[in-house]
Amino acid sequence: MxxxxxxxxxxxxxxxxxxxxxxxxxxxxxxxxxxxxxxxxxxxxxxxxxxxxxxxxxxxxxxxxxxxxxxxxxxxxxxxxxxxxxxxxxxxxxxxxxxxxxxxxxxxxxxxxxxxxxxxxPAAGHDVADPRAALPLPGTPVQPEPPTGGRGRVVAVWGPTGAPGRTTVAVGLADEAARLGTSSLLVDADVYGGVVAQVLGLLDESPGLAGAARQAGTGVLDGPSLVALTWAVRPQLQVLTGPARADRWPELRPGAVGTVLEEARRVAELTVVDCAFSVEDDEELSFDTAAPRRNGATLAVLEHADTVLCVSGADPVALQRCVRALDQLRDVLPGVEPELVVNQLRRGPVPGDPRREIGNALERFTGRRPRWFLPADRRAIDAALAAGRTLAEVAPGSALRTELRTLAAELAGAGVPAAGRRGPWRSRRAG
The missing domain is CATH 3.40.50.2300 (Response regulator)
Known part of the structure; x- marks a missing residue:
């Protein structure tokens, strides 16, 4: 033939x-x-x-x-x-x-x-109305394998709509991992209104992720150029800010975002990505798979991540949104298995023992039990937002900060100093 x-x-x-x-x-x-x-x-x-x-x-x-x-x-x-x-x-x-x-x-x-x-x-495998058409086909190379010397991990922080605290978790996770000695890169990939720059008191007019995606799209992105686009918050923590305006989402093409994450593995031991909530199809663009998809960047991050954290609130409304979001994610990316993080845990919205009741409810409706529970600490979060600093800087004794530190240590494969431990904890090295 x-x-x-x-x-x-x-x-x-x-x-x-x-x-x-x-x-x-x-x-x-x-x-x-x-x-x-x-x-x-x-x-x-x-x-x-x-x-x-x-x-x-x-x-x-x-x-x-x-x-x-x-x-x-x-x-x-x-x-x-x-x-x-x-x-x-x-x-x-x-x-x-x-x-x-x-x-x-x-x-x-x-x-x-x-x-x-x-x-x-490979065959495409997706019809024109499938949001996965916004992603590179399986098996499509993004970049050559990184040279010998280490390959960092990517953790995506995702969750349903309704402000369950995705950014709080992402910022806290990256900051605590850096304080434990793990070189960390925090990436704001929220195409609906990322606020990592504001939370950390940084200027959001720098090229950031959009600039890195442009360089990736033309094949000139490398480690030094990626580092040059980041903010150095401290020696072990760098931040790649998101688009300054939500209407600039077309700059974050899925293939380019995937390339940025692969390059991030070369420059940081742990890359934490703050994702947008939506993974649904863009209905008005369903007829044209070549058109940019707003949720394509989120889908690319979730597919490239080694670990996906699904952050849920701890009230009935947030839990219902979490259940529906997980169902939708399963339909779109069946190969992605998120780990559940229940944020803003407190007494009041859920009767009885909130940890037990929420764990049982999520296991019943999603088939998964939460791995981590993060306590509500509004006072510490408000103090951090007011100062444009992290929890470790303004509220080092916060219960929320302590749990985030334990979560960061487990994901980064680092041990928690004895003074920072709270109850029994065993290290699990990331595979």
Whole structure:
């Protein structure tokens, strides 16, 4: 069977010769269209007339989103670079191009790479109304594996609507992990109104996550450039702020966010991501899988995370929202298994022993028991917000701060100093 291929090779005098060589029958490859730019290539891919695309790194406006859209259309991608140009080859791989060859490679070698690339592209598996269409296809490379020397963990802090305290938990977790000696990166990925910058008294006009996503989309993001976009709150804690305005959510493309998280693993032992609540489909955009999805960034974070914390409030309304949110998450991302964190635990909203009653209710309706209970401490939280500081700085003896420290120690695989312990606790090293 002849493989039908698109080409998009600009600024190269050898394109015509290569196309002619590939069109020979003995290679099993036929060039069905020679595209002049990314828009032309994406339009051709949407027709379903080709199985692979052969492109050069010099193609104008080529970015990770374009590669992801080609993969979503079922078109495999092979990149060509000038012989010996390793930086350009690395950039193509960062954009998601798994097969990169020198432009002077033998036509048979290029044809074989095209066939291998087509064999490695999985079926889409999602219809046009599925919110998972906003994510890169399974098996699509985001970046090459990090070099030997450590791979940090990513913890996503997610939960239902209604302000159950996601940001409080995310900030406290990152801060306490840093105080235990774990290098930590706190990322604000809430596309509906992240407030990490305000909580910590930082300026929210810095490029932050949006700037990192732009660099990731063009394949130039690396460890030093990511660190340069962060705020250094203390030597072991860095913060990547979210978009300054909620209407800038289109800048956080899912593929780019995934690349940022993979790079974050290189620069921090623990990355804590404050997520938005919603994982539902954007109904008005369901007809167009190429359109940006507001919840795509949240879905990307949840899929890339090693641990997902679902933060719920401790009153009947919050618990009902938690149950529904978990059902929705199970439908959208069945492979994600969150750990339950009950926040704002107090007597009053729930009769009897709130810890026991809430634990039993969540186990009955979700099949999961909460792993952690965080006590309500409004006075300490208000003091921290008023000062733009963390709980450890303004209320070191707070019961909430103590429990957050224990949670951070378990997730980071660090021990809690004896003075900070509260009751029996055993360390569990993160796997």
């Amino acid at each position: 002849t493989l039908q291929v698109f080409t998009a090779v600009t600024g190269a005098g050898w394109e015509s010769e290569l196309v002619g060589a590939l069109d020979r029958d003995d290679h099993g490859v036929t060039v069905v269209r020679r595209c002049v730019d990314v828009s032309d290539l994406l339009a051709a891919a949407a027709t379903g007339t080709g199985q692979a695309a052969l492109l050069s790194a010099e193609l104008r406006r080529l970015d990770g989103d374009a590669v992801a859209r080609l993969h979503a259309a079922g078109v495999a991608v092979v990149g060509l670079v000038e012989p010996g140009d390793e930086p350009t080859g690395l950039r193509l791989r960062q954009l998601g191009v798994a097969h990169v060859l020198p432009a002077d490679a033998d036509p048979e070698v290029i044809a074989r790479a095209l066939r291998d690339a087509v064999a490695g592209v």
